Amino acid sequence: MIILKDVITGYPEGEEFSIPEARFEEGRVTAVIGRNGSGKSTLLRTMAGQLRYRGSIRLDGEECRELTPAARARKAAYLPQMLRSAQMDVQTLVEHGRYAWHGALRRMTEKDREKVERAMERAGVTAYRDRLLTRLSGGERQRAYLAMVIAQDAPMILLDEPTTYMDPGMQEALFRLLRSLAEEGRGIVTVCHDLPQTFSFCDRICVMAEHTLCACGTPEELARQEELLRRTLGVSLKNTGDQELVFPWAVKR
Amino acid sequence: MKKAVIPALVLLASCALALLAGNSAVSAGRTLEVLLGRGSATERLIVLQVRLPRVIAAASAGAGLSVSGFLLQGSLDNALASPGILGINHGAGMFALLAALLFPYQAAARGLMAFAGALLVTALVYFLSAVSGLSRTSVILSGVAVSALCTAVSDVIISLKPETVADRAAFQLGGFASLTVSSVSLAAPVILAGILLAAIFAPAMDLMALGDETAGGLGLPVRAVRGGFILCAALLAAAAVSMCGMIGFVGLLVPNTLRLIRHGRSRGSLLMCAAYGAAFLVLCDTLARLAAFPYELPCGLILSLMGAPFLITTLLRRRKRLGLQ
Numbered sequence: 001m002i003i004l005k006d007v008i009t010g011y012p013e014g015e016e017f018s019i020p021e022a023r024f025e026e027g028r029v030t031a032v033i034g035r036n037g038s039g040k041s042t043l044l045r046t047m048a049g050q051l052r053y054r055g056s057i058r059l060d061g062e063e064c065r066e067l068t069p070a071a072r073a074r075k076a077a078y079l080p081q082m083l084r085s086a087q088m089d090v091q092t093l094v095e096h097g098r099y100a101w102h103g104a105l106r107r108m109t110e111k112d113r114e115k116v117e118r119a120m121e122r123a124g125v126t127a128y129r130d131r132l133l134t135r136l137s138g139g140e141r142q143r144a145y146l147a148m149v150i151a152q153d154a155p156m157i158l159l160d161e162p163t164t165y166m167d168p169g170m171q172e173a174l175f176r177l178l179r180s181l182a183e184e185g186r187g188i189v190t191v192c193h194d195l196p197q198t199f200s201f202c203d204r205i206c207v208m209a210e211h212t213l214c215a216c217g218t219p220e221e222l223a224r225q226e227e228l229l230r231r232t233l234g235v236s237l238k239n240t241g242d243q244e245l246v247f248p249w250a251v252k253r
Numbered sequence: 254m255k256k257a258v259i260p261a262l263v264l265l266a267s268c269a270l271a272l273l274a275g276n277s278a279v280s281a282g283r284t285l286e287v288l289l290g291r292g293s294a295t296e297r298l299i300v301l302q303v304r305l306p307r308v309i310a311a312a313s314a315g316a317g318l319s320v321s322g323f324l325l326q327g328s329l330d331n332a333l334a335s336p337g338i339l340g341i342n343h344g345a346g347m348f349a350l351l352a353a354l355l356f357p358y359q360a361a362a363r364g365l366m367a368f369a370g371a372l373l374v375t376a377l378v379y380f381l382s383a384v385s386g387l388s389r390t391s392v393i394l395s396g397v398a399v400s401a402l403c404t405a406v407s408d409v410i411i412s413l414k415p416e417t418v419a420d421r422a423a424f425q426l427g428g429f430a431s432l433t434v435s436s437v438s439l440a441a442p443v444i445l446a447g448i449l450l451a452a453i454f455a456p457a458m459d460l461m462a463l464g465d466e467t468a469g470g471l472g473l474p475v476r477a478v479r480g481g482f483i484l485c486a487a488l489l490a491a492a493a494v495s496m497c498g499m500i501g502f503v504g505l506l507v508p509n510t511l512r513l514i515r516h517g518r519s520r521g522s523l524l525m526c527a528a529y530g531a532a533f534l535v536l537c538d539t540l541a542r543l544a545a546f547p548y549e550l551p552c553g554l555i556l557s558l559m560g561a562p563f564l565i566t567t568l569l570r571r572r573k574r575l576g577l578q
Binding site for chain 1 (some may be wrong): 445453454456459460462463464466467469471472473474475512516518
């Protein structure tokens with residue numbers, strides 16, 4: 001669980017963002033939405049310990065800034081938006097997900113190998129485990145990185161726009177994977193831009209606007225705050241209730 | 254294990270060739286006898302006092318500079334990074350010049366002063382870049398600025414005391430002609446220790462290849478690791494430069510050539526870099542001794558003459574394989 005209280009964060013000599021109070025729990029998929037530059041990625045980076053902050057962020061009961069990078073990585077895995085095409089094969093990449101558990105000096109254990117195998121299966125990258133990242137399509141690379149984050153085995157997973165570069169089918173598969181991870185007890189926090197997808201698949205949604213976290217709730221609760229959505233996102237949403245649709249939520253005029 | 258056989262054999266073969274080749278004929282069998290503690294006094298002098306220290310110096314300098322370049326290129330994410338770009342060579346050059354000015358009759362002082370200068374410049378670059386965030390850009394900019402400063406100070410010394418220039422020229426070309434046993438016994442153990450330390454922590458470099466944010470998310474203390482690699486690279490380069498002067502090109506040539514032809518984990522690449530770098534500089538030095546006999550060419554010249562076409566050919570072959578032509 002990640003609990004934020006009176007957090008002020010941002011980049012040196014840049015804008016500051018405030019989060020008066022927020023809680024991200026295990027067993028749920030929570031989306032962070034908002035316009036470009038609203039501070040979604042900044043919030044995620046701060047929770048991952050990559051930015052300095054004032055106030056309190058507690059990861060699994062411990063203050064984020066007081067944890068070592070490895071201890072933090074065991075509690076919250078983080079996947080940034082920009083992913084590199086490094087000269088390494090997929091399996092090696094996924095094995096790096098175990099770094100926080102065994103460090104640079106110790107060898108992979110049998111348990112580590114099992115976690116890596118399982119993560120590759122779940123992300124659907126086993127078939128191209130020997131291929132170099134530089135030879136993968138954008139979507140395949142994104143899935144390989146997702147496998148790495150799953151292998152990290154942290155109770156919370158923070159993803160910054162994980163559907164970038166994915167085709168619609170792959171995006172749907174990704175959201176189903178996130179849902180199944182949440183059902184197993186992991187907490188997912190993901191930055192998203194596609195509102196119908198977000199409202200259709202996520203348990204909770206937080207809205208960043210005007211340099212602050214201004215609302216959090218279930219999709220239904222937020223949809224009822226039509227004025228807030230129009231002010232912060234420029235649109236509002238409606239549940240069509242059509243179960244044949246992959247994304248039953250739609251953007252209203 | 255199989256992958257280690259070829260570089261090890263290449264290194265052994267080049268060292269054997271360097272021990273056997275020379276102006277005085279000492280056969281392979283006699284050389285082996287000398288190494289086993291037998292042989293005449295003259296043979297022992299030639300092999301143990303002249304050739305062996307030189308082979309150890311060339312091998313350790315080649316390995317040290319190659320690994321130094323490898324560490325800098327990996328941790329700064331810049332294929333052009335090398336000991337030269339951090340100002341290490343220029344710092345060492347400036348202090349070698351100061352040694353010629355202050356202690357003109359003490360040859361050993363040059364090596365020691367160059368070593369001190371390289372370390373001092375590294376500390377200065379590290380301090381400047383740490384103050385400005387220890388980012389890739391700040392490290393390189395600090396290095397370029399300190400290099401320019403060292404070059405300017407060197408030019409001032411030469412302008413005021415032109416008699417120091419002979420020492421500076423020899424140092425800039427680089428080579429092992431004026432090698433002293435004391436400089437080898439100081440620098441070679443430092444290089445060996447530096448390479449072992451770098452090899453132990455090399456897996457962290459695999460994570461750094463994924464970018465700072467991803468590596469940080471995996472639990473790597475990115476700034477501390479980058480700082481450690483840069484310091485280790487500086488130590489290796491300082492030790493090498495104190496023995497052989499400014500043979501900087503090997504630090505660019507060997508890691509970049511290996512990167513073009515091999516993909517693998519950093520620890521294996523680092524050890525290969527050390528082996529091939531050592532073998533290459535030993536061969537270059539052997540050629541430098543024999544190519545224009547009875548004169549000796551500076552090893553740095555041979556290195557550039559052989560290395561540059563080799564790097565260009567590898568680059569073009571790689572380009573063809575990638576279908577970029």
